[in-house]
Amino acid sequence: EVQLVESGGGLVQSGGSLRLSCAASGLTFSNYAMSWVRQAPGKGLEWVSVISGSGSTTYYADSVKGRFTISRDNSRSTLYLQMNSLRAEDTAMYYCAKDLIPRKPIVGATNYDYWGQGTLVTVSS
């Protein structure tokens, strides 16, 4: 069974950095694009970033471009999100999510069939 387990969240001051991790199991990790999606407390879902299975292609939401970096280590079946210059508005539950279809040619056209339980990031101002 596919499992995604996030870690690395916590309380950080505005302007600080955090690195989130998402450990995947039960799948051939390199076959799937992976994403980060966040949800501020009591708010809706916000797409953050996607990375192709090989790691060669990445896309970001405008709200995080230039501050966040998505990456992956296929040998460790782990997805990462390096978050720098954090702001109060980055406070949210961060989910990693797996694309439904393997080796999809259009990287950003993702449908998420598995999600992690989320890791909470709180940025204090």
Added chain:
Amino acid sequence: QSALTQPASVSGSPGQSITISCTGTSSDVGGSNYVSWYQQLPGKAPKLMIYDVSNRPSGVSNRFSGSKSGNTASLTISGLQAEDEADYYCSSYTSSSTLVFGTGTKVTVL
């Protein structure tokens, strides 16, 4: 990357059908066949209900169906059940190679 527009709430009685709309632009919903719908129960991660406008993943009830016309996608839940009470979000691939979610709709079963 403005969020797609959904009604804040939709309600219906058990057994009825309801439809949730998701309105975007020609740069996302109108120009994409990659529209998905997610169900989110309180305190839980979202669950994929519909992908690529009208396809159901394995295990999702056939009471859920999706469609699209122009810049608006729709999710229809037929034979509404108490267990369908949840928040629902649409998403669409965009012309910028990114993804955008809808504002979310709270479904209440009366």
